[in-house]
Amino acid sequence: MPKSDPAYDVIIVGAGASGMMAAATAGYRGKSVLVIDHAPKVGAKIRISGGGKCNFTNRTVSSANYHSQNPHFVKSALARYPSSLFIDMVERHGIDYEERDHGQLFTLNGAGEIIAMLRTECDWAGVEIRLNCSIEQVTPLPKGEGTHPIYELHSSQGIFTTPKLVIATGALSYPKLKASDFGYRLAKQFAIPVVPLRPGLVxxxxxxxxxxxxxxxxxxxxxxxxxxxxxxxxxxxxxxxxxxxxxxxxxxxxxxxxxxxxxxxxxxxxxxxxxxxxxxxxxxxxxxxxxxxxxxxxxxxxxxxxxxxxxxxxxxxxxxxxxxxxxxxxxxxxxGYGKAEVTVGGVDTQAISSKTMEALTQKGLYFIGEVLDVTGDLGGYNFQWAWASGVACGVAV
Ligand SMILES: Cc1cc2nc3c(=O)[nH]c(=O)nc-3n(C[C@H](O)[C@H](O)[C@H](O)COP(=O)(O)OP(=O)(O)OC[C@H]3O[C@@H](n4cnc5c(N)ncnc54)[C@H](O)[C@@H]3O)c2cc1C
Missing domain, CATH: 2.40.30.10 (Translation factors)
Structure with missing residues (x-):
């Protein structure tokens, strides 16, 4: 199998909301970033969200809008990337939106515009995206800088290596959109606890x-x-x-x-x-x-x-x-998961840095978005978590 040469500074698994946000953020910092997704298109959940209009954030966001075994976990990332910053990006891209009740913000012309915006940001940041690419195995090679292992990813499109591996594979809801348990399996591979899962917003x-x-x-x-x-x-x-x-x-x-x-x-x-x-x-x-x-x-x-x-x-x-x-x-x-908008539970936030999203016991391994044990209320809060956790990780990797 061909090996990636040179290795990427950062590999992100999952080209959804949090993965693309993290990728663009890291790419703008000059990092070489590869995003891998097993789906044929990026951002499938964004496309169907909010009845096709994507409730992309909320005017008022606080930790009280989230459920997690560690309710303080979200505070740092949300404070550093408030919804106003995402709204600024939406406006810079000329996307029209409306405010509905309870501060919910929706696009006027369809969720596709949010996907196009994220794709454009990734392009501008020099991010490489590989679709239809599935990962067979992740192996940590003990030869990185300092205590950092190098992660070797065996995929359907070759072997890729990186010292910074970001898991943005989302959760179990909507399996027909290629939702998978990849993130939870990977957490278990590295002995990172997972809070029991159940369907939410259902x-x-x-x-x-x-x-x-x-x-x-x-x-x-x-x-x-x-x-x-x-x-x-x-x-x-x-x-x-x-x-x-x-x-x-x-x-x-x-x-x-x-x-x-x-x-x-x-x-x-x-x-x-x-x-x-x-x-x-x-x-x-x-x-x-x-x-x-x-x-x-x-x-x-x-x-x-x-x-x-x-x-x-x-x-x-x-x-x-x-x-x-x-x-x-x-x-x-x-x-059930077939109809649930989110999955409650996930990778235990006690095991993750709330500043960088890096696993506390596994150098160079990061978890962002819905794969974590963070569940937002209805109203744009789940996307706001995806954006905020993506940025927190993107500035740290
Ligand atoms: C019907 C519906 C409507 C929703 N509406 C809203 C809304 O209006 N507002 C809101 O805030 N939230 C909404 N949500 C929730 C929101 O979509 C998610 O919380 C958000 O997309 C999570 O972002 P993420 O990056 O963690 O995961 P996702 O956006 O789900 O991205 C995960 C990506 O990882 C990829 N992936 C998964 N497994 C693998 C694997 N093994 N290998 C490679 N790639 C993999 C997937 O293909 C996907 O592209 C809705 C959800 C649903 C299902």
Missing amino acids: GLRIGLPDWTDLAGISLPATLSCQGYDWTRDLLFTHTGISGPAVLLVSNVWREGLAIGINLLPSIDAVKEVLALKAQNKELRPWLRSHLPKRLADYYWQLHPLDGKPAELPDDTLRTWAQALQNWQITPTGTD
């Missing part, structure tokens, strides 16, 4: 009887789990629940936990229900006036109250109204 399955009757209903609701709560649209599907509120809560939900659903987030249900008693009015028509009829009837079937409010004790009415604003449902599972 719909949840509900096993209650006749649930399909609710399919298609959408309404604003507050969903809560593990001390977090989000008020967004909730969508009922044939198999469970989805929509922004559910995707957000799915990042913190774990098998066996209940989620709380407040179906009436903008009213004081206890006050209104006690007022019905005073006015000698019925409960069921009140419920139907506040919720889509199919949902009101379904909820009433599960939680009926016999008797008119006027005949019931205040405590009974209060408990019923409180339950309506904290409907406890235990999902049976998620819609």
